[in-house]
Amino acid sequence: MADTTARKLHIVMFPWLAFGHMIPFLELAKLIAQKGHKISFISTPKNIERLPKLPPDLVTPDLISFIKVPLPLVENLPENAEATVDLPTDQGPYLKVAYDSLQETVARFLEESAPDWVFYDFAPYWLGPVAAKLNIPSVNYCVMAAYVLAFLGPMEDADRKGPEDWTVSPKWVPFPSPVAFRYYEFMKIIGSFRENESGVSDVDRFKLSIQGCDVLAVKSCYEFEPEWLKLLEDLHRKPVIPVGHLPPTPYENGGKDEAWTEMKEWLDKRKKGSVLFVGFGSEAKLSQDELTEIALGVELSGLPFFWVLRKQRVFSHSEMIELPDGFEERTKGGGVVWTRWAPQVKILSHDAVGGYLMHSGLGSVVEAVQFGKALILLTFYADQGLNARVLEEKKMGYAVPRNERDGRFTRDAVAESVRLVMVEEEGKVYRDKVKEMRGVFGDRDKQDRYVDNLLTRLQQIQKERKAKAALIENGDN
Incomplete structure (x- = not known):
């Protein structure tokens, strides 16, 4: 001491x-x-x-x-x-x-x-x-x-x-x-x-x-x-x-409580562990193709989802990336796309959330594992790939399969990875391991x-x- x-x-x-x-x-x-x-x-x-x-x-x-x-x-x-x-x-x-x-x-x-x-x-x-x-x-x-x-x-x-x-x-x-x-x-x-x-x-x-x-x-x-x-x-x-x-501790963010109230009402109606949380943070700059395949993969998984999406340009002169035509209409009721500020820690702490499709950034990994949420990994930048290797080795996360040379991935790979980690018996090892690691990442x-x-x-x-x-x-x- x-x-x-x-x-x-x-x-x-x-x-x-x-x-x-x-x-x-x-x-x-x-x-x-x-x-x-x-x-x-x-x-x-x-x-x-x-x-x-x-x-x-x-x-x-x-x-x-x-x-x-x-x-x-x-x-x-x-x-x-x-x-x-x-x-x-x-x-x-x-x-x-x-x-x-x-x-x-x-x-x-x-x-x-x-x-x-x-x-x-x-x-x-x-x-x-x-x-x-x-x-x-x-x-x-x-x-x-x-x-x-x-x-x-x-x-x-x-x-x-x-x-x-x-x-x-x-x-x-x-x-x-x-x-x-x-x-x-x-x-x-x-x-x-x-x-x-x-x-x-x-x-x-x-x-x-x-x-x-x-x-x-x-x-x-x-x-x-x-x-x-x-x-x-x-x-x-x-x-x-x-x-x-x-592990982050809750902060009071003034007038943003209304946003959490709206989110919580939606999450409260879902079964325990059934919701896929999707979020790639503020730094990941997705291409239009990547966003499209992720969206259609999430849709194909058939699971309820809560997606915090920051719409942004990849490079200075590119157009703003957009969700596929009709995606939000087709998934209405079963999923939410949230484009404003969101209290990620509070979302991950909710019992309805069972898995997290994420970029492997260490901060978000800590936030998820302290609440025992299963990890589906899709890397984009910086040290995320190195984090993913370690998380895979420790059976704390499963990486979406990709082309080794250009990094391309398909909507089917996204859907299959999500279902493997969150639903299928074969993915139980990942669900169990993050629960086991809660004490390492979240012990105050x-x-x-x-x-x-x-x-x-x-x-x-x-x-x-x-x-x-x-x-x-x-x-x-």
């Missing part, structure tokens, strides 16, 4: 401008603040306004303060775009250009506030060295699993030259592992491995962020991936601290112990740094 007599910490947090990153930073901030420590959470004004609302007793100068830093205007970046959700995929690098230009502002805040620690994301690869110059220890907090970072490998990696090299387990993984991209998954994110308009590739941002920090914190736990957490320490030779999976007491351990380790490291500095000073004298 954490030493409650130890001096309280002041921690600055600076996440990347994506809600899949900001929200895990906010969850960790909330848990740390509940133990009496101070958090300064830095982001842009629009993003701070859009974050889930925290309990009022935590939003105080002594606990959680939101530090609003305006995002500079950058050529080719739309004026009101402050997060990845605001942009088509091809404009993402310009958001990083604007983000990098916050370096001086963030450095000034660190110098003036003199925090005990700064927690930063993969994107501000420059922040570790900035903090070091100010004698502020830093934590690179990764919201992805340890196996993702370990798969990316050490700073120098001359062996992987072509796409096929990323479809096999790398040489530094000393145990049998399924963690690797499918060819189509890698080709979809190949731009992340190349220098972009910001001058730095996304993969180099990950590696430089780890290289520049004092401590690597990972949204993970020993019960889920102990061998990968150890491998990370071996690869990078610095402390690796899991912070738990951070276990999560609390991970936060206690994090704070204890940070306080210990801080004491060691001060003792070492005192020895050096005394030696000089």
Whole structure:
């Protein structure tokens, strides 16, 4: 347990401008603040306004303060775009250009506030060295699993030259592992491995962020991936601290309760475990063909469904994607397509929901497994393919079959996968396994112990740094 007599910490947090990153930073901030420590959470004004609302007793100068830093205007970046959700995929690098230009502002805040620690994301690869110059220890907090970072490998990696090299387990993984991209998954994110308009590739941002920090914190736990957490320490030779999976806690979102009331009334009329929840988050950019096959597959499954659908453009000049003609009319009564904000955690917690057709993003996986919902996996971007390999290996999810080269899938494959996992006897192994894993992902007491351990380790490291500095000073004298 954490030493409650130890001096309280002041921690600055600076996440990347994506809600899949900001929200895990906010969850960790909330848990740390509940133990009496101070958090300064830095982001842009629009993003701070859009974050889930925290309990009022935590939003105080002594606990959680939101530090609003305006995002500079950058050529080719739309004026009101402050997060990845605001942009088509091809404009993402310009958001990083604007983000990098916050370096001086963030450095000034660190110098003036003199925090005990700064927690930063993969994107501000420059922040570790900035903090070091100010004698502020830093934590690179990764919201992805340890196996993702370990798969990316050490700073120098001359062996992987072509796409096929990323479809096999790398040489530094000393145990049998399924963690690797499918060819189509890698080709979809190949731009992340190349220098972009910001001058730095996304993969180099990950590696430089780890290289520049004092401590690597990972949204993970020993019960889920102990061998990968150890491998990370071996690869990078610095402390690796899991912070738990951070199962989300309910937030009050003001006037949005009416939306949940409407959803709950519909769900309450369905049999326990009968409803398929469909949702691919705010970051997945589906093509028209993909949306069509998913919709017709869901229809073919014959199961009642609740689909939270964010209609968006894939690229800046493309047309808005649409559901197939007549889909909503044909499925009326048996299914709901919801295009507004939706309380995903509340939906997944409802007894009527039995399965979740999803993108394999780790945050959504945690949300589903804490309520024992069976997973049907359809990956689209980033680390989702690597997550899917692990979930398949552990029998926690079943991936929709796809063409290995181009990633195409059919409506029949969607329908058959959904029915397998939710209805058929053959899929009982997946339904049972997620129920078994509820304790790993959703145990609040276990999560609390991970936060206690994090704070204890940070306080210990801080004491060691001060003792070492005192020895050096005394030696000089």
